[in-house]
Amino acid sequence: MTALPELVALDRRGRVAVLTVNNPPVNALSHGVRLGLHDGLRQAIADGEAQAIVIVCAGRTFIAGADITEFGKPPRDPSLHEVLDTIESSPKPVVAAVHGTALGGGLEVTLACHYRVGAAAARFGLPEVKLGLLPGAGGTQRLPRVVGVEQALRMIVSGDPIGAAEALEHGLIDRIVEGDLTAAGVAFAERVVSERRPLRKLSELTDKVAAARGKPEIFAEFRQSVARQTRGFRAPERCIQAVEAAVTLPFADGLRRERELFGELLSSPESRAQRYFFFAEREAAKIPDVPADTPVREIRKAAVIGAGTMGGGIAMNFANAGIPVTVAEVTREALDRGLGVVRRNYEATASKGRLTKDDVDKRMGLITPTTDLQAVADADLVIEAVFEEMPIKKEVFAKLDAICKPGAVLATNTSTLDVNEIAAVTRRPESVIGMHFFSPANVMRLLECVRGAKSSRTTIATAMAVGRRIGKVPVLVGVCYGFVGNRMLHQRGRESERLILEGALPQQVDRMLYDFGFPMGPFAMGDLAGLDVGWRIRKGRGDKALVADRLCELGRFGQKTGAGYYRYEGDRTPRPDPEVEKIIVGVSAELGITRRPISDEEILQRLLYPMVNEGAKILEEKLAIRPSDIDVIWVYGYGWPVYRGGPMFWADSIGLEAVRDGMLEFGRRAAGHFWRPAPLLERLAGEGRGFLTA
Ligand SMILES: NC(=O)c1ccc[n+]([C@@H]2O[C@H](COP(=O)([O-])OP(=O)(O)OC[C@H]3O[C@@H](n4cnc5c(N)ncnc54)[C@H](O)[C@@H]3O)[C@@H](O)[C@H]2O)c1
Numbered sequence: 029m030t031a032l033p034e035l036v037a038l039d040r041r042g043r044v045a046v047l048t049v050n051n052p053p054v055n056a057l058s059h060g061v062r063l064g065l066h067d068g069l070r071q072a073i074a075d076g077e078a079q080a081i082v083i084v085c086a087g088r089t090f091i092a093g094a095d096i097t098e099f100g101k102p103p104r105d106p107s108l109h110e111v112l113d114t115i116e117s118s119p120k121p122v123v124a125a126v127h128g129t130a131l132g133g134g135l136e137v138t139l140a141c142h143y144r145v146g147a148a149a150a151r152f153g154l155p156e157v158k159l160g161l162l163p164g165a166g167g168t169q170r171l172p173r174v175v176g177v178e179q180a181l182r183m184i185v186s187g188d189p190i191g192a193a194e195a196l197e198h199g200l201i202d203r204i205v206e207g208d209l210t211a212a213g214v215a216f217a218e219r220v221v222s223e224r225r226p227l228r229k230l231s232e233l234t235d236k237v238a239a240a241r242g243k244p245e246i247f248a249e250f251r252q253s254v255a256r257q258t259r260g261f262r263a264p265e266r267c268i269q270a271v272e273a274a275v276t277l278p279f280a281d282g283l284r285r286e287r288e289l290f291g292e293l294l295s296s297p298e299s300r301a302q303r304y305f306f307f308a309e310r311e312a313a314k315i316p317d318v319p320a321d322t323p324v325r326e327i328r329k330a331a332v333i334g335a336g337t338m339g340g341g342i343a344m345n346f347a348n349a350g351i352p353v354t355v356a357e358v359t360r361e362a363l364d365r366g367l368g369v370v371r372r373n374y375e376a377t378a379s380k381g382r383l384t385k386d387d388v389d390k391r392m393g394l395i396t397p398t399t400d401l402q403a404v405a406d407a408d409l410v411i412e413a414v415f416e417e418m419p420i421k422k423e424v425f426a427k428l429d430a431i432c433k434p435g436a437v438l439a440t441n442t443s444t445l446d447v448n449e450i451a452a453v454t455r456r457p458e459s460v461i462g463m464h465f466f467s468p469a470n471v472m473r474l475l476e477c478v479r480g481a482k483s484s485r486t487t488i489a490t491a492m493a494v495g496r497r498i499g500k501v502p503v504l505v506g507v508c509y510g511f512v513g514n515r516m517l518h519q520r521g522r523e524s525e526r527l528i529l530e531g532a533l534p535q536q537v538d539r540m541l542y543d544f545g546f547p548m549g550p551f552a553m554g555d556l557a558g559l560d561v562g563w564r565i566r567k568g569r570g571d572k573a574l575v576a577d578r579l580c581e582l583g584r585f586g587q588k589t590g591a592g593y594y595r596y597e598g599d600r601t602p603r604p605d606p607e608v609e610k611i612i613v614g615v616s617a618e619l620g621i622t623r624r625p626i627s628d629e630e631i632l633q634r635l636l637y638p639m640v641n642e643g644a645k646i647l648e649e650k651l652a653i654r655p656s657d658i659d660v661i662w663v664y665g666y667g668w669p670v671y672r673g674g675p676m677f678w679a680d681s682i683g684l685e686a687v688r689d690g691m692l693e694f695g696r697r698a699a700g701h702f703w704r705p706a707p708l709l710e711r712l713a714g715e716g717r718g719f720l721t722a
Contacts, residue, residue: 036064038071043079044217045072045120046210054092055085057133059104061095065137066106069114069122080217081122083115083141084210089128090150091137096159099294099303108133108165112140116229121220125205125213126150129189136163139170142228144201145216146192147209152200153189159306160263160299160671164290168270169282170230175200177240177275181250184267185258231279240275247272260545261671262298297681301673304720305663308656308674312503313496315488315653322489325435327351327497331407333424335366335397338441339413341469344370345498347391348470354396354403363397370395373470405431409494411463413441421445422453429454437490439463443514447480447507457482461491464511465500466665474665475500476511501664506651513661515646516675519638519702524550526698527631528575529616531623534593535604540631545669551593552602555586559593574615579608637690640679644706647719655719680718688713 035058039046047068049055065083072081085091094108106114115122115137124130124138126146131153138144138152146152154163154171162168163184172180175198183190195201205212219225240246247268258264266289273285293299314320331354332343339355346353357363374388396403404410410432412424421440428438438460440450451460462478475495479488488504495502505512524537528551538549548556554576563580566573579585579592586592587600594602616623643658652658659674672678679687688705695703705713712718 034064035060036068038068040072040075040078041210041214042218043077043221044214045075045078045081046214047072047081047083048086048210049083049091050086052087054089055087055134056093056095057091057108057137058095058098061091062106062108062111066111066114069111069118073118073120078120079221080120081118082125082210082213082217083122083137084125084213085127087128090124090126090130091134092129093132093134093155096303096306108136112136112165115140116142116231118142119227121217121225121227123213123217123220125209125216126152126201127209129153131155131189132163132167133165136165136167136170139167139174139230143216143220143225145203145205145213146195146201148192148204148206150192150195150201151189152192152195153187154184155187155189157185157187157261157263157267158302160261160296160302161293162263162267162270162286162290164286164294166231166283166286168267168286169274169279171200172237172240172271172274173230173233174198174236176236177246177271178250180274181247181268181271184271185250185254185264237275260669262296263293263302266293298671301671301677301681304656304673304677305659305670308660308677309501311654312501312657312660313492315492315504318485318488318492322485324493325408325437325486325490327408327437327490327494329354329407329409330494331356331404331410333401333404333410333412333428334414335363335370336413336415337467338465338469340366340370340373341467341471342411342413342441342465343395344373344391344470345465345500347394349498350394351498352394352396354398354407356398356401356404358399360399363399367392367395367397401427402431404428406433407436409437409439409490411439411441413465416442416444418445418449421450425450425460426453429456435459437461437487437494439491441465443511444509447478448482451480451482458484459487461487462507462511463491463495466513472665473499473501474513474661475502476513476661476665477502477504478511479504479506481507501660503657503661504653505657505661506649508646508649508651512643512646512652512658513665516639516642516658516662517666519642520635521550522702523634523638525573525575527626527634528612529619529621530626531616532626532631533604533609533612535602536626536628537631537635538602540628541635544632544636545672547667555592555594555596555602556600558586558588560585574619575612578611578615633690634694636675636678637687637694638702640675640687641691641702641706641709643676643679644709644712644719648706648708676719680720684709684713684718685716 035051037048049061051061072078122141123143124141127150129151130138132155135152135154154167156163179198192204196204270286270289273282329352330346332339333356335355335357343353343355377383378388410428414420414424440462447462451457460480461483464476464478466472466474477491492502510518527537534551538552541549559576559580583589584591587596590596593608595605646652655676658676662668662674663670668674688709691703691705
């Protein structure tokens, strides 16, 4: 074996040279790997005994992408382009043998090879778009030449990988191989040599791109099909343009176009935000005083108390992950109703072909309904999702304390109640924690894990780990009213109400947030969720929200009654309603408010600045570990557009001075303690710093 600059080993098996990349954990294409491949290739090409070359990876996967820690740093030679040139122009056939995942630059390496084989479980993808980028090392030019334009568009614009069978079907790989991968790669290379197969350079293939030439409708239709998912993002359109270049330009010019577009994306605010967010999400898993080696309780059985809106959805998460879950209710009727909703949910998914009938039965089979609370005695984790009333929660926890086995994690899904007060009714507050799911609980990825004053490290680590296991993105927060997400949302809600009373209309407020990148604004959201829910709660508490109350008194509960803040004509499209305008104008007059035109800019600032300010208070109060955790909460729980990073990242990007000055200015115009900048905001703005650079 020849020693090479670390990371890549060169070996020869008979007449086939083997380059093995070994850069754990995922064989990222760091500088050392590029250098090793480059030198190794040159040596193998120079080796008179070698007639073919195999590139294979050690460890659990093929090259799973670029080393994104190198982004933004000065480039170091050899570039990936140089390495790929060396591969493709090799006079000896080069075969990639893939296991695990060949992603991004990893897939581009295989596309420069003359042949590709893969293990049956291997996956192939170009996920750059998820970081706001495009495959910048020939991927947008070579992939359409081998799989065709439509399939290349699907892969590059979605960023989702495909499996080996699909890769074979589309010609992306030449064979699915079994057994030892290196041996299989070498055997394949042997065949190429003995059969004197040509050097198949993808850059020189033309038939598949030629087939799309003069057919702009292919691109027009594709653009339309992804318009909804890609709204506001910069990268998907640039990916499409790069593939267009593969069709209209010779390979070398296409590569240049790809590089230009890549450069634009790399320095774009959208990609910066998306790359920031990629790390933010990973960072959220780290808890300074709960190290990664903290013992966690293994969750073999779970239980959910309450089969209402949330309980049913929460139970589905466990069944989906293959974890048996008992669902306890007080009455048979409530149980049947709840489980009925769960079954219908699964059946709806099955009818779209995304689940087989067998899967539905299997998942339903993992859910055990009961009206006997004793049945949760052997659960390792119990999540309470009963009515949002403290006396009921306390009663349930006192019972759980008596019933559950020692060490079981007892979690509450409360949105507003004090987790410490709930924990205090048990003799084991160390085992109690909040697990705050978002509605619909089987869909929304965010999970706020709410750390009580006495929650033990094991309890915290277990809640975070099981959250990940059921496909959520858990973020640890502290106890306060509304926790992190809803506490900030409350600020935005208050301002949206005030804005319509001062002169804006729901459609103007909603449009600003929609254009900012949210899926919808607060009024359309209210109509979707049902205005009656809040109305009943307000009536119970003696609270008022004048416009919303007036709408509800008229039976306008939102989409379900065909009218709320908007009108609905048999579909979900909100249509502005002159009736609503009349009501709003009337309420303004009753309150003695002179309505005035409100600029779009003011609307956006008044909706978002107080949220950022609340985020600053949350950080001061140490209710979130770090500003990026707040961003993760807003992207996964509330539809904040990921290409704007999250509220704290966004505030940094516009400058905290602007946020502080805006707060002060709005405070001068209308009294309200909530306009006072948080001390942390004040300090950072004064120092010219940001939350994330503090
Ligand atoms: N709905 C949301 O959007 C949302 C979001 C996050 C958190 N939450 C929280 O989740 C919890 C449940 O909310 P929901 O919207 O599912 O309410 P829901 O009214 O739809 O369901 C509550 C269920 O609990 C059952 N229940 C009541 N007392 C019980 C008891 N002693 N034992 C067993 N079951 C009992 C009821 O029969 C009912 O089916 C609340 O704490 C709420 O604040 C709700």
